[in-house]
Amino acid sequence: MNKIVIVEDELFMREELVYILEKEGYDSYCITDFNNVAEEILKESPDLVLLDVNLPGTTGFEICKAIRVISTTPILILTSRDQLKDELHALGLGADEYLTKPCNKDRLIARISNLLRRYEDRNHFVEIKGVKLDLQTYTMYVNEQSIVLTENQGKIMELLLLNPGEIVSKDIFFEKIWGTKEYIDENALQVNMTRLKKTIKSLNMKYEIITIRGKGYSLVAKEEKEDD
Structure with missing residues (x-):
């Protein structure tokens, strides 16, 4: 059963969405505390997110952007x-669909069904040119070679591949690997990062991980490497 997280602050609309989704056989989970919404969504590991834009505190745009840093979970914006x-x-922030309220029930279900079908296979892999990572087994494919990464190194590589050329902060790695940003020994991240760098070098990848002092890490093409 596919799980859909609903991020909607209007009680009537939230209850109506739950009714529609569960009648169609979907499992639903509603966000009712609008602090740290992106983190709560990711903890639920949904198959799809129904996201309003006008929310108390953080906007749906900001939530969408935060989710996309870590996850490829389909996001359907449903807003007035x-x-x-x-x-x-x-759409520029990474949303997959955009529907306006009030929305026809059949149209909503059709869009949800299409998104889930579209991502059924794709969400098991993340890739950039020349590198592909299986998110179920953390098998990495490079230059007709393959290697199985440890779980922690696989999660690191997932974040880097989702954000090529961008700086991924240490806090994001902590959240992804250990589920928290607090009380984590940075040495644990450094050890995993050092081993992953060696693995990448041994595979003769066209990319490398560079350290951005005081900020985090980035996966860049070797010819694009700049002094850090």
């Missing part, structure tokens, strides 16, 4: 905001 600029902004 019908401006084209809002739709383009949401």
